[in-house]
Amino acid sequence: MAQIPAAASDRIVGDGGVVAVVCTDVYGYKNYSAHYNDHFPLGSTVKIYVEASGTTSRDLNTDEYKPSISFELVGTKPPYPPGQSFTASASSSYMTNDDKSQTKRTYATISFGISSDEDLQGEYRFRITAKDNNAGGRVIGRTPYITVYAEKGATLYPPTNYQYSDLTIDPNPSTVGSSVTVKVNVTNLGGKGNWKDEKVYLMVDGTEVESTSTIRLDHGEEAEVTFTLNDETLGNEPGNTTIRIGELEDVVIREEGTSGSGSSSSGSTSGSSGQTPAQPGFEIFGAILILLILTRSIRHL
Numbered sequence: 001m002a003q004i005p006a007a008a009s010d011r012i013v014g015d016g017g018v019v020a021v022v023c024t025d026v027y028g029y030k031n032y033s034a035h036y037n038d039h040f041p042l043g044s045t046v047k048i049y050v051e052a053s054g055t056t057s058r059d060l061n062t063d064e065y066k067p068s069i070s071f072e073l074v075g076t077k078p079p080y081p082p083g084q085s086f087t088a089s090a091s092s093s094y095m096t097n098d099d100k101s102q103t104k105r106t107y108a109t110i111s112f113g114i115s116s117d118e119d120l121q122g123e124y125r126f127r128i129t130a131k132d133n134n135a136g137g138r139v140i141g142r143t144p145y146i147t148v149y150a151e152k153g154a155t156l157y158p159p160t161n162y163q164y165s166d167l168t169i170d171p172n173p174s175t176v177g178s179s180v181t182v183k184v185n186v187t188n189l190g191g192k193g194n195w196k197d198e199k200v201y202l203m204v205d206g207t208e209v210e211s212t213s214t215i216r217l218d219h220g221e222e223a224e225v226t227f228t229l230n231d232e233t234l235g236n237e238p239g240n241t242t243i244r245i246g247e248l249e250d251v252v253i254r255e256e257g258t259s260g261s262g263s264s265s266s267g268s269t270s271g272s273s274g275q276t277p278a279q280p281g282f283e284i285f286g287a288i289l290i291l292l293i294l295t296r297s298i299r300h301l
Contacts, residue, residue, distance in 0.1 A: 016141015018130045019051040024156050026109045029096055039154035043116035051107045052130035052140050066093045067104040068133035075126025088112040114150045124148045158191025164246035173253035176236055180252055182227040184245055188217035200225045203244040204233050
């Protein structure tokens with residue numbers, strides 16, 4: 001009877017006490033973050049925490065009793081049929097205690113990459129063998145077959161779940177030809193997703209507009225995101241444009257821009273006749289001349 005592959009999201013125990021856990025992160029002995037399911041995004045790295053017990057060898061320099069175990073992974077991956085073989089390995093002499101026991105537990109991390117090619121999505125099937133280097137390469141044990149899947153749209157961590165609040169538009173109304181700033185608060189109620197910087201998208205009359213900055217939020221974290229809208233997205237005519245993000249919706253109001261000309265239709269002329277008004281300098285000179293004539297006339301009287 002064929003052996004059923006083990007679920008990669010479980011702690012897998014093989015014969016000889018060999019342990020394997022498919023992870024996103026490994027921090028130390030029995031300290032790791034198991035992957036939340038069996039599906040990995042394209043272009044990602046699969047990490048496998050492995051444990052086994054092996055005989056120790058005394059280090060004459062330090063008087064430490066160290067194990068030495070090799071972990072060897074052999075499997076097949078897309079394309080199918082027939083499947084392409086692949087291997088990965090890791091070795092460890094890490095001591096989990098400082099006593100002088102004849103056997104000790106140790107651990108290592110085996111890693112392999114998932115192809116970024118969409119044509120190579122599918123099943124990665126493998127098993128891991130532990131060998132005792134202090135006993136001439138004796139096989140300690142093997143895991144059952146383990147299966148993970150390469151899938152477009154999968155995430156390394158539980159998916160994000162963004163919730164939006166406090167949507168603002170400034171200015172509103174605005175004039176055609178000017179830009180509008182839209183801000184919204186984003187809170188992640190889900191997991192870390194692929195834990196990379198990503199854009200947030202605003203729907204403007206059914207068209208996606210990306211944020212001017214990126215966010216990377218862990219569970220419970222929040223950030224303010226900004227969008228800049230202009231005539232390219234809002235159009236160059238007065239009117240109303242609906243914007244949406246999540247369950248939030250509002251309307252951007254665009255009005256006709258004001259004319260830059262401040263002159264009247266008569267230009268530099270004054271009155272309906274269009275005649276040029278008299279210059280004030282000539283009026284003053286005439287008044288002085290009349291005053292002088294009157295003064296002389298009075299003196300002759």
